[in-house]
Amino acid sequence: MTAENHTAQPQAPAPDGVPYDEPLPHYPFSTKGDRLAPELDELRSRCPVARVSTNSGEQAWLVTDYGLAQHVLRDRAFARSVLGEADSPAQDAPILAPELLDAMNHLQQAGLRAEVLRSLGRDQPDLPADWVARVTGEGLDAMIREGAPGDLQRHFAEWVAAQCMCRLLGVPFEDHAWLAVRADLDLTMVTPTPEELARNWEEIRAYMAAHMTARRPGEPRGLVDRLADLNAAHQGLTERQLSNIVSVLFVSGYEDFASFLGVAAYNLLQHPETISAVRAEPETMPQCVEELLRCSVVLGNAIPRFVTADARIGPSQVKKGDMVLLSLDAVNYDSTAFPDPKTFDPTRSPNPHLRFGYGRHHCPGAHLVRRQSEVAFRVLLDRLPGIHLAVPPQEVPWHPNRMAIMAAEIPVAW
Numbered sequence: 001m002t003a004e005n006h007t008a009q010p011q012a013p014a015p016d017g018v019p020y021d022e023p024l025p026h027y028p029f030s031t032k033g034d035r036l037a038p039e040l041d042e043l044r045s046r047c048p049v050a051r052v053s054t055n056s057g058e059q060a061w062l063v064t065d066y067g068l069a070q071h072v073l074r075d076r077a078f079a080r081s082v083l084g085e086a087d088s089p090a091q092d093a094p095i096l097a098p099e100l101l102d103a104m105n106h107l108q109q110a111g112l113r114a115e116v117l118r119s120l121g122r123d124q125p126d127l128p129a130d131w132v133a134r135v136t137g138e139g140l141d142a143m144i145r146e147g148a149p150g151d152l153q154r155h156f157a158e159w160v161a162a163q164c165m166c167r168l169l170g171v172p173f174e175d176h177a178w179l180a181v182r183a184d185l186d187l188t189m190v191t192p193t194p195e196e197l198a199r200n201w202e203e204i205r206a207y208m209a210a211h212m213t214a215r216r217p218g219e220p221r222g223l224v225d226r227l228a229d230l231n232a233a234h235q236g237l238t239e240r241q242l243s244n245i246v247s248v249l250f251v252s253g254y255e256d257f258a259s260f261l262g263v264a265a266y267n268l269l270q271h272p273e274t275i276s277a278v279r280a281e282p283e284t285m286p287q288c289v290e291e292l293l294r295c296s297v298v299l300g301n302a303i304p305r306f307v308t309a310d311a312r313i314g315p316s317q318v319k320k321g322d323m324v325l326l327s328l329d330a331v332n333y334d335s336t337a338f339p340d341p342k343t344f345d346p347t348r349s350p351n352p353h354l355r356f357g358y359g360r361h362h363c364p365g366a367h368l369v370r371r372q373s374e375v376a377f378r379v380l381l382d383r384l385p386g387i388h389l390a391v392p393p394q395e396v397p398w399h400p401n402r403m404a405i406m407a408a409e410i411p412v413a414w
Helices: 038-046 066-074 103-109 113-120 129-146 152-169 173-186 194-213 223-234 239-268 272-280 282-295 366-383
Strands: 049-053 059-063 303-307 311-313 316-318 323-326 411-413
Touching: 059 066, 066 311, 066 323, 103 113, 103 239, 113 223, 129 152, 129 366, 152 173, 152 223, 152 239, 152 366, 173 194, 173 239, 194 223, 194 239, 223 239, 239 282, 239 366, 272 282, 272 366, 282 366
Parallel strands: 059 323
Antiparallel strands: 049 059, 303 323, 311 316
């Protein structure tokens, strides 16, 4: 939902016991990736911990300050796993099963977490760089054959994300379109009914369950089979729990990666001087990717936490049972942490962005996104050195109400 439809002003915390007599602003303010919603900038300067209403109708505390976000991610008074329980507040649609929100803890308890971290770690044995470079080139070649203007979202962002996630998990790439449609719906806010979302999720889960059932023990096709083989030995997870978790790995991995590659490409194409500089010095690509991770607006919603005990967040007193939302997009534009935050600076150093969380709450897919983005963008700039947007930036369309912000199309010429 866009800011234009929600005109209530962000509220500062009310004194304890004093009711709010004005309507709360509705969060999210925007689900477009062309810029940070101005309401988030205004909040950070005036009210960095503000009460908002959410898509579920619940109230929450929205945090837009860098230091306060670090505090919430560090303090054990703010938990994520509790939000998977039936009576917990929800940001959007109800959570269908606890393991969907707390997959890594469930994997750890079952003795499976190490295998996931090995697969997603620095080496990523399932995703060698030469293979990623080759499939990235194949997607771009298909776009070139179709002629300009081409769609970089389809032939680069979604193509690379689907190739990587299918190979990593060991599911057939020919099924990627079927899976992607359902992943898109799963991470769409507001418009689907809870019944539609539950039915859609069951289709994904049943697909993964059937995939695991068809495996040959000891001959893994990818991470899904390896997890199934390991789980068979100890039965730490039920079949439903494991199929739910591997479904989360695909949906979150594909959607988040496709979202970032698309929004980052949209941003990079508005800086031809950076494209020229990185092509001249390709060793600077990792630093450029870090700045793209900082400045790309990719979160349609926010990172939720549950307050497990009365606590303070800066000036605000929060109560046990409250929900806290962290806008990592907003905190990555906080001038106290990033000088001149609205300037795209591919040489920015240090660049302590919170795109992948902080401390113990660190995204396990961080290495995958960093490494494969570096490879994919190198291929993009080498293959199409003259690439540019084929329309003004403001005319790039965006899918509405996506949790992982996604361009509907990125028209380019070369």
